Amino acid sequence: MRSYQQRCALAKALDVVGDRWTLLIVRELLIRGACRYTDLRTGLPGIATNLLAERLRELDEAGLITREEAPPPIATTLLRLTPRGQALERVILELGRWGAPLLATSPGGDQLLPHWLVLPLRLHLVDLKPRDPACTLEIRVEAEAITVRADRGAVDVSYGPSKHPDLTLIGDAQSILNLFLGRMSIAAAKTGGVQFLGPKELLRRFVAN
Amino acid sequence: MRSYQQRCALAKALDVVGDRWTLLIVRELLIRGACRYTDLRTGLPGIATNLLAERLRELDEAGLITREEAPPPIATTLLRLTPRGQALERVILELGRWGAPLLATSPGGDQLLPHWLVLPLRLHLVDLKPRDPACTLEIRVEAEAITVRADRGAVDVSYGPSKHPDLTLIGDAQSILNLFLGRMSIAAAKTGGVQFLGPKELLRRFVAN
DNA sequence: CAGCATCCGCTTTGATACTG
DNA sequence: CAGTATCAAAGCGGATGCTG
Numbered sequence: 113m114r115s116y117q118q119r120c121a122l123a124k125a126l127d128v129v130g131d132r133w134t135l136l137i138v139r140e141l142l143i144r145g146a147c148r149y150t151d152l153r154t155g156l157p158g159i160a161t162n163l164l165a166e167r168l169r170e171l172d173e174a175g176l177i178t179r180e181e182a183p184p185p186i187a188t189t190l191l192r193l194t195p196r197g198q199a200l201e202r203v204i205l206e207l208g209r210w211g212a213p214l215l216a217t218s219p220g221g222d223q224l225l226p227h228w229l230v231l232p233l234r235l236h237l238v239d240l241k242p243r244d245p246a247c248t249l250e251i252r253v254e255a256e257a258i259t260v261r262a263d264r265g266a267v268d269v270s271y272g273p274s275k276h277p278d279l280t281l282i283g284d285a286q287s288i289l290n291l292f293l294g295r296m297s298i299a300a301a302k303t304g305g306v307q308f309l310g311p312k313e314l315l316r317r318f319v320a321n
Numbered sequence: 322m323r324s325y326q327q328r329c330a331l332a333k334a335l336d337v338v339g340d341r342w343t344l345l346i347v348r349e350l351l352i353r354g355a356c357r358y359t360d361l362r363t364g365l366p367g368i369a370t371n372l373l374a375e376r377l378r379e380l381d382e383a384g385l386i387t388r389e390e391a392p393p394p395i396a397t398t399l400l401r402l403t404p405r406g407q408a409l410e411r412v413i414l415e416l417g418r419w420g421a422p423l424l425a426t427s428p429g430g431d432q433l434l435p436h437w438l439v440l441p442l443r444l445h446l447v448d449l450k451p452r453d454p455a456c457t458l459e460i461r462v463e464a465e466a467i468t469v470r471a472d473r474g475a476v477d478v479s480y481g482p483s484k485h486p487d488l489t490l491i492g493d494a495q496s497i498l499n500l501f502l503g504r505m506s507i508a509a510a511k512t513g514g515v516q517f518l519g520p521k522e523l524l525r526r527f528v529a530n
Numbered sequence: 531c532a533g534c535a536t537c538c539g540c541t542t543t544g545a546t547a548c549t550g
Numbered sequence: 551c552a553g554t555a556t557c558a559a560a561g562c563g564g565a566t567g568c569t570g
Contacts, residue, residue, distance in 0.1 A: 113542090114541090114562085114563090116345065116367065117366075117367065117430060117431050117432060118345075118366070118367075118432055118433075118434075119424060119427050119431040119432060119433035119437070119495075120348075120417075120433075120437045121416075121417040121418070121419075121421040121424055121440075121441060122344065122345065122348055122416050122417045122420060122440065124420040124421075124424055124427065125416045125417065125419050125420025126344060126345070126420075127423070128420070128423065130339075130344075132339065132542085132543075133543095135331065135339075136325065136332060139329075139331055148551075148552085149551070149552050149553075150551060150552075153552095157327070158325065158327075159544090160543070160544050160545065160546090161545095161546095161552085161554090162543090162545095162553085162555080163542090163543065163544075164553090165554080187551090189551090189552080199419055200419060202415050202418075203416050203419055204331055206411050207330075207331050207334045207335070207412050208329075208330040208331045208334065209411075210330075210334050210408055210409060210411070210412055211330040211332075211333040211334025211337070212333075214330070214333035214336070214337065215328060215330055215333055218328050218333065219326075222326050222327060222328040223326060224327075224328035224329075228327070228328070228329045231329075231330075231331065232330060286328075322561095323543090323544090323560090340561095341561085341562075357533090358532065358533055358534080359532060362533095367563085368563090369563050369564065369565095370533085370534070370535090370564095371534075371563090371564095372562070372563080373533095373534090374533075374534055374535080396532095397532065397533090531570105532569100533568105534567105534568085534570105535567080535568075535569100536565105536566085536568095537564105537566080537567095538563105538564090538565090538566105539562105540561100540562080540564105541561080541562070541563095542559100542560080542561070543559080543561080544558090544559080544560090545556100545559100546555100546556085546557090547554105547555080547556080547557105548553105548554080548555070548556095549553085549554075549555095550551100550553090550554100
């Protein structure tokens with residue numbers, strides 16, 4: 113991207129991350145942690161492969177990502193955010209908070225990949241029962257898994273399966289999001305096809321109704 | 322801008338404000354409040370006039386700005402952010418916070434317009450003496466003025482002159498910013514050409530040294 | 531002058547094909 | 551798997567022209 117050539121922190125930030133696709137690439141790396149070129153492609157439906165390669169080069173030069181050779185037998189390059197890149201999480205969560213109302217009128221053609229649930233959950237979930245013992249939930253949507261852990265008032269949402277979840281939810285992405293964001297009751301989620309493996313009362317840790 | 326067609330709040334936000342120049346236009350409106358087309362042009366050096374007109378149309382359609390006919394004898398259209406547009410302030414301040422370190426290596430060719438000081442001041446100033454009586458500072462850089470008011474722990478930074486400032490500072494934008502951000506002492510600012518009209522001790526309300 | 535619209539050369543993007 | 555190569559279409563920047 114051409115520089116705006118303005119001595120302004122906002123303009124300088126946009127010089128680095130204002131290009132098309134750039135912040136979405138950072139989103140993917142925030143959600144998935146270290147991942148491969150191919151993982152990014154599948155997580156960014158619609159991106160041209162040459163554009164992804166070019167953006168990754170720019171992010172590398174700007175010091176936002178690193179490339180590391182995975183040890184055998186993986187034999188692939190892993191892309192990972194540097195601390196400077198991770199610092200964009202606050203920006204991305206704020207943009208997501210602002211953009212959330214736009215989802216209400218989202219047309220049917222839009223894609224929704226399961227791992228995209230991670231950021232809204234990170235933004236909105238709070239531990240409603242901070243004095244209860246720590247608990248771990250696993251969310252399963254299609255072939256992907258998300259782990260939600262609450263411990264003494266802190267909530268951690270991460271991509272990937274959980275070792276010993278206290279409760280596992282299986283369902284479609286939209287229903288599970290509606291459930292956690294309080295837009296759908298537990299009963300309605302169950303009717304809508306969400307399965308609960310474990311004591312579903314543990315959900316009260318995060319949702320009221 | 323083409324839609325990313327992703328059911329993700331971040332992608333939806335970028336569908337609306339991810340275009341080149343768009344967030345900088347919002348920055349200008351956040352700083353200046355209601356302003357004219359021409360004000361935006363001067364505040365956005367480098368933008369093509371057709372692009373500005375097109376972006377304003379998009380912002381209007383997205384419900385982020387309104388156009389109102391100013392009463393005579395002004396006879397011009399005033400552009401103003403809607404509440405929805407103003408809600409972008411948090412996003413813009415976060416992006417600015419992230420981008421601030423990039424200013425350290427800013428090349429000499431960059432422009433720095435005086436009113437751009439408003440956002441960094443809004444982001445960083447805190448009332449160090451919340452029990453002192455309310456006070457008003459006026460900052461004058463070239464032909465522009467910024468008002469900084471501290472009252473019971475709250476700091477308000479706004480574009481435009483002040484009626485009865487307790488202290489007026491006159492100087493160049495960079496020195497004044499360095500002063501308020503604690504990167505330059507009051508003594509050094511004075512040596513560097515910053516003038517103080519009034520009791521410069523009032524600056525202790527915001528800076529330590 | 532304020533507020534655009536038009537035209538033109540250049541760059542960026544998106545889609546696809548191809549390679550080690 | 552991880553890219554590069556190619557090319558048409560869209561977007562951008564700059565200049566200029568038009569209308570009250």
